[in-house]
Amino acid sequence: MRQAGRYLPEYQKVRRAAGSFLxxxxxxxxxxxxxxxxVRRFDLDAAIVFSDxxxxxxxxxxxxxxxxxxxxxxxxxxVDDLGRLRPPRPWSGTEFLGETLERVxxxxxxxxxxxxxxxxxxxxxxxxxxxxxxxxxxxAKAFALNHPDQFDRLLALLADCMADYLRDQVAHGxxxxxxxxxxxxxxxxxxxxxxxxxxxxxxxxxxxxLGVPRIYFAHGGTHLLHDMHDMPCEVIGLDWRADLGRAxxxxxxxxLQGNLDPxxxxxxxxxxxxRTLAMLELAPRTGYIANLGHGITPEVPVAAMETxxxxxxxxxxx
Amino acid sequence: MRQAGRYLPEYQKVRRAAGSFLxxxxxxxxxxxxxxxxVRRFDLDAAIVFSDxxxxxxxxxxxxxxxxxxxxxxxxxxVDDLGRLRPPRPWSGTEFLGETLERVxxxxxxxxxxxxxxxxxxxxxxxxxxxxxxxxxxxAKAFALNHPDQFDRLLALLADCMADYLRDQVAHGxxxxxxxxxxxxxxxxxxxxxxxxxxxxxxxxxxxxLGVPRIYFAHGGTHLLHDMHDMPCEVIGLDWRADLGRAxxxxxxxxLQGNLDPxxxxxxxxxxxxRTLAMLELAPRTGYIANLGHGITPEVPVAAMETxxxxxxxxxxx
Numbered sequence: 001m002r003q004a005g006r007y008l009p010e011y012q013k014v015r016r017a018a019g020s021f022l023x024x025x026x027x028x029x030x031x032x033x034x035x036x037x038x039v040r041r042f043d044l045d046a047a048i049v050f051s052d053x054x055x056x057x058x059x060x061x062x063x064x065x066x067x068x069x070x071x072x073x074x075x076x077x078x079v080d081d082l083g084r085l086r087p088p089r090p091w092s093g094t095e096f097l098g099e100t101l102e103r104v105x106x107x108x109x110x111x112x113x114x115x116x117x118x119x120x121x122x123x124x125x126x127x128x129x130x131x132x133x134x135x136x137x138x139x140a141k142a143f144a145l146n147h148p149d150q151f152d153r154l155l156a157l158l159a160d161c162m163a164d165y166l167r168d169q170v171a172h173g174x175x176x177x178x179x180x181x182x183x184x185x186x187x188x189x190x191x192x193x194x195x196x197x198x199x200x201x202x203x204x205x206x207x208x209x210l211g212v213p214r215i216y217f218a219h220g221g222t223h224l225l226h227d228m229h230d231m232p233c234e235v236i237g238l239d240w241r242a243d244l245g246r247a248x249x250x251x252x253x254x255x256l257q258g259n260l261d262p263x264x265x266x267x268x269x270x271x272x273x274x275r276t277l278a279m280l281e282l283a284p285r286t287g288y289i290a291n292l293g294h295g296i297t298p299e300v301p302v303a304a305m306e307t308x309x310x311x312x313x314x315x316x317x318x
Numbered sequence: 319m320r321q322a323g324r325y326l327p328e329y330q331k332v333r334r335a336a337g338s339f340l341x342x343x344x345x346x347x348x349x350x351x352x353x354x355x356x357v358r359r360f361d362l363d364a365a366i367v368f369s370d371x372x373x374x375x376x377x378x379x380x381x382x383x384x385x386x387x388x389x390x391x392x393x394x395x396x397v398d399d400l401g402r403l404r405p406p407r408p409w410s411g412t413e414f415l416g417e418t419l420e421r422v423x424x425x426x427x428x429x430x431x432x433x434x435x436x437x438x439x440x441x442x443x444x445x446x447x448x449x450x451x452x453x454x455x456x457x458a459k460a461f462a463l464n465h466p467d468q469f470d471r472l473l474a475l476l477a478d479c480m481a482d483y484l485r486d487q488v489a490h491g492x493x494x495x496x497x498x499x500x501x502x503x504x505x506x507x508x509x510x511x512x513x514x515x516x517x518x519x520x521x522x523x524x525x526x527x528l529g530v531p532r533i534y535f536a537h538g539g540t541h542l543l544h545d546m547h548d549m550p551c552e553v554i555g556l557d558w559r560a561d562l563g564r565a566x567x568x569x570x571x572x573x574l575q576g577n578l579d580p581x582x583x584x585x586x587x588x589x590x591x592x593r594t595l596a597m598l599e600l601a602p603r604t605g606y607i608a609n610l611g612h613g614i615t616p617e618v619p620v621a622a623m624e625t626x627x628x629x630x631x632x633x634x635x636x
Contacts, residue, residue: 136581136615138584141581141584145582186581188558188579222540223540240506241505241506243507261459266460268464271463299460
């Protein structure tokens with residue numbers, strides 16, 4: 001999960017100096033600094049590069065801004081709008097991220113892994129159609145239902161672009177990749193299979209030869225766990241709604257990542273430690289990455305994240 | 319699910335004349351009219367009274383407005399704020415709803431059932447703390463984690479008030495009651511059991527003697543279905559993420575209601591019919607109420623809702 005962010009005072013300082021969130025993403029100096037901040041503070045086993053799932057849409061011709069919610073100036077509202085998308089092949093337009101990855105890799109201890117990431121096709125497509133975040137994704141579903149073949153092609157285009165984009169990240173130093181399907185939770189199983197899991201499979205399977213661990217994180221996707229048993233990835237990321245005790249039986253071929261509710265980080269430190277220990281007790285003994293079940297919210301006290309990290313680091317299996 | 323609303327031109331007309339959403343809820347003439355509109359149009363088996371889950375918080379001392387999102391002027395941010403809540407016993411302060419129910423009941427054919435409703439304790443408590451809708455419910459979780467005993471008491475207070483409120487609705491003509499747990503989906507299982515399902519159980523069990531069917535609808539609660547097997551209610555409402563084919567095995571003691579994705583109503587009419595038929599084929603043969611899996615969004619064409627209703631009404635088991 002995203003480790004850097006507004007809950008860290010040192011992040012706030014860089015953020016203020018940068019002026020805008022996008023500037024911070026696109027300036028390797030600044031993105032490197034905020035990527036490293038949580039690793040320095042919490043002695044984490046891995047760093048996830050600072051970026052946003054929407055930045056790689058800009059090379060496709062998308063106008064992107066954060067106000068602070070993401071806002072797309074030229075959303076895909078009609079079938080004709082699809083012609084505007086110009087996927088760069090070979091992949092280009094995110095050189096800033098390649099440079100950030102190289103700098104972060106050079107700065108990290110060899111034992112600390114560097115994770116690259118991208119958004120999953122359904123999540124990106126729904127942003128493209130809605131133009132911003134949504135509650136019901138009415139526009140995205142309307143597009144998909146009324147123009148199913150064109151929507152499938154959009155998803156395939158995004159899958160192929162994101163595969164190229166992750167490949168580029170690995171070439172610049174990413175040692176694992178995570179695919180965020182942030183909005184898959186808005187879909188029932190039939191739609192999720194066609195619009196989310198299938199396209200994510202297309203994306204992930206293109207990275208078979210890279211030899212880096214692939215993580216698929218389906219936020220709100222507890223109802224889809226059975227459908228993920230054959231995802232071409234090494235790790236499934238679980239949010240806090242998933243039953244970490246039952247998940248290994250549903251996904252025997254995958255390592256698991258997760259899944260503490262980041263909302264728990266708003267509680268007393270002893271409660272955070274208790275919940276973290278309960279999670280670790282429930283987790284499988286092998287093939288498990290301790291993590292939060294979603295990103296950290298801005299209100300979380302630093303001491304809360306520190307308690308989470310220290311509890312995981314101090315835990316020994318009995 | 320709410321049947322009336324912004325997708326109906328006749329509703330829009332009443333809404334414009336009323337000036338505000340709250341005025342419409344509180345004026346029996348207008349609330350009666352918009353309750354009856356979808357029944358007239360679609361020949362439904364039941365009417366659900368037009369209201370909002372937050373209106374019964376006003377008699378407790380809460381300042382409520384819709385802009386159009388719900389906004390609470392005096393949210394519960396500190397433990398001391400809890401003292402401001404003054405639950406009326408016996409229940410009073412929603413006489414407008416009683417009058418609406420009586421008028422609707424008088425206007426409906428005897429064969430058409432009238433449903434009353436309320437919000438579940440967790441959903442109401444999180445509105446009270448957050449002050450409006452939220453994505454992460456950070457404030458509500460922070461309150462619950464840091465003041466667990468006081469939060470439990472708040473949930474108990476809301477459960478008891480809402481039991482009185484539903485009892486009052488039944489006294490005025492409601493023949494079934496639905497409890498909406500709109501935000502339970504933001505909770506992991508441990509928290510849901512303590513903060514949502516337990517308090518909902520407290521509410522529902524107080525209505526044992528009324529002899530009316532009770533429906534518990536846990537939006538986003540697919541991960542909690544096993545925990546609902548002993549809910550003191552006759553019907554469990556499912557959203558579109560739940561597997562309608564598997565749910566009867568998980569909830570053998572309950573009738574089921576649901577669960578078409580309202581987003582499907584944005585698709586072509588033949589696709590709506592196909593999806594509706596697929597739902598009906600999957601549903602149990604007895605103890606089943608065909609419905610949407612959530613409320614209708616404003617963009618839905620009337621013809622879409624009509625196709626849904628006609629497909630259900632025309633269906634015969636083979």
